[in-house]
Amino acid sequence: MNGYFEAVADYYLATPPDQLEDTAADQARRCLKDTVGCMLAAGDVCRRELNFIRSLGSGGGCTVAGQDYSLPPAPAAFSNGLLAAALELDDATSIGVSVHPGCCVIPAALAASQIHNSSGGELIRAICFGYELCNRLGLLATEWIRELGLFGPGVIAAPCAAAVSGLLMGLDREKLRNAFSISLSMSPLCPFSAFTDGADSKSFYSAWGVYLGMLSSELAAEGFTGPAHILDGECSLKSIFSGERGLDVPPGSGGYSHAVVFKDYSACLSVHAAMTAISNLKERESFSPAQIMDVSIRTYPYACAISGLVKDLNPISARVSLPFTAAVMLTEGVLSPEAFKQESLRRQDYLSLSEKVHVQQGNEYGSGAFSKRGCCISVRLNDGRQIQETVDCAKWGVDSPPSDSDLDEKFLRITAQNIKKERAEALLNMLSTVPELEDLSSLFTLIAKEAR
Template sequence: MTSLTQTLADFTVQTRFDDLPEAVVHETKRLLLDTIGCALGAVDTPSGRIALEYVNTLGGAPHASVVGSPRRSSATAAAYANARLANVLDADDTFPTSTHFGNATVFSALALAELDRRSGRDLLGAIAVGFDVGARIGSWMGAPMQIENGEVIGWNELGGPAATIAWAAIGASAHIARLDTRQANHAFGIGGSNSPQPTLRKWAESVEQPMYKYADAGWCAEIGVSSALLARLGSTGFTDILDGDNAFWKFYGSPGHDDHALLAGLGEDWQILNTTYKPWPCCRWIHHPLSAFAQLLDRHALRPDEITRVVVRANPFALTPIFREQQPRDPLSAEFSHAHALAALAYAIAPGPRWYEAATMNDARIAAFRERVTVTAEPSSSNIAEWMTGGQWRGVPGGVDIHARGAVFSATADHASGDPWTSATRFSDAQIRSKFGVMVGLDAAGDGPREIRHAARELADIVMSLDALPVERLTASLDALSRAMRTQSEKQES
């Protein structure tokens, strides 16, 4: 009988671009554009600057592009910096196993595409395949929380997002490196054995967040690139890492596994079609109450100075202390604060890097609004089993009660803006482009400095036609946009 490991490895390296349905190709382009935008938006953040300085310290052969930097670096170093940048603002896409891995999927594939001079079709194929591998590993291990009688009773003792981030990078890297099935099997063993420690429980209990949060997406991307390169050179790993009593799910801390979810519809049910996009740069669990909040602000033309109190009704995942923190002390912690997100939205702060700039974090109006936000449980999301299928969630209700004008305005969102499962919430191509523009310094209407506006439009157009172009066109356009952004930043500082 063919093992789980070998079956998934075979799929990873035998699938070709021509095997991808048109909808999958289109979604892959959308994910690529969104992820690049998230990385560019983080270049001038403290965490982003550290990533770029770290890569400069490492040096290395100039094989791959580093987002926001005039210097190229090695494939491993570039994958590290770019994937970390893409996750810094917590604005990157989220798959419904409670994790992000578009970051490492995209940038491990791009680094090796540059190293090996692959085509745009090759890059898109690697992203789609790698994303599927990460999604299936996450669905196989299930949600990282303890569920009893359908209700969440706590986080797992072990487990966490790092596993799926690393596996997505492993899959993308094995594909773009053109490993054979034997080499891919070994790459799986190498990468899976060296995945980061599971720290989700520590993250959930910490109000003040480290810069890498629950996992450094950069290291996960670097693991993927390294595992593929090592396997291609002949290094070996466990060839049965997904099989048997001591399979990956067990030593990584998952309380169970679902082999059907791992392989069901392999090559037919493409998981990239289930990813969710973020209109706001904060934890996805905050987006359900935020969606309800945005609806009420718009429907009733509510001004922030009219709002005397907001009660957030959150799902079970978003009730730990970090989500209840009213006055987060740093940008990374603010990404998980309901209060900060609602305050930034209420005051119409552009949903990108500006949410976490010092001027916003220290704004007296923002601080005062945060004090008026409290968090309680959303009753309709208590039975999490109702919202789960195949190890994935399909919407988890969250809502708000806004006290203003002597009345209470209430709304609940079963699905958040950016969810692909309803026509009302699915992000359009125009929304993806608009978000990309905001991330690189334009406003929601696409207005801003002419050089950035032109370079951003060119990059977006290239991404959306990448299946007919070489990867060099993408990286040249990315470099041009990075230069335009650096020039604008220098003008503002002078």
């Protein structure tokens, strides 16, 4: 199985940036734009975590999004990984696996490209490599990740970050393999309970994997080795990465480098189908929250299971709760980061409405890790009406991806409180032309905090 990684790595080592598939390169540009927006939007809510990482050591020349200081590559990627995932607005996958490629790949790619003076094309190639690897590892591991109750992005972030940073460092095939296997041999477990319990440690999950991946590529560069059979040897990780999906698909094909779902709701992807159904219902029907007698949410097994684990609401756990997120969406028509501030979590109108929401598993969506991620919402009103909406997938799903204009609007909306509109627009313009840039220094200047 280590040969599986080597085949993917060989493809990207041998493919110059200007020979990438157009669809993959364009999606990498869109993912970069979206992830940078997520980073810049989260600075205020991550202050304590960022201060902790900064206390481990400063200086080093790598940008932390929205901040006025720099860090060495690994801590900078750690910080940006934290920011990317903090608001649960970061991208996910369109092939049903338990990974979030953006927060695992792009922080490492940015730090490594900055410290090694990479071109925009080299950055885009590394992102394509990272997304393909992330999705492929997810296909192999998702069934066991779900079975063991783990948080997929935390488990898979390290090898993806190691591979991406190693490629940008210029590691040869052997050292790149060692970076990959070192990172996997030291990868964290990341139980999903930190999310449903609302523990602070969940905030570090993906970012810690990114940090570990960066350290692994640095270790490999110095000649350190990892297990040669990390995915297929005795006493290895072969029982975790035991799936067969994707094994027969050659590297660079199958769409794994651009199998992405972008998120418009600031919550776990498990609630997005329900939020989409509610949004459609509110557009079609006229009713107020005060008219609602009860709400039925019928959705896929995994969404029901993890929502049911939430006992106490806080800014982390509430993002998995179908009753709470549905109550906010039915009231406001949007699910923004503001819904998860402490004052919002205490709002009696949200809490009262959430008690009227009943969640049940829909057998029509199938079972297992790769079940269909649809939802049916039924709302009973006090005027006698029973209104209903069914969706097969969440907004911006694989059949209805956002346009560039949609992603630009999201970027400007979520960053509005943290950076000036003129600066945000300048950054958007530069992110749109990244593949053509030979020098990325101006990009990193715009990503950093504006000098006063």
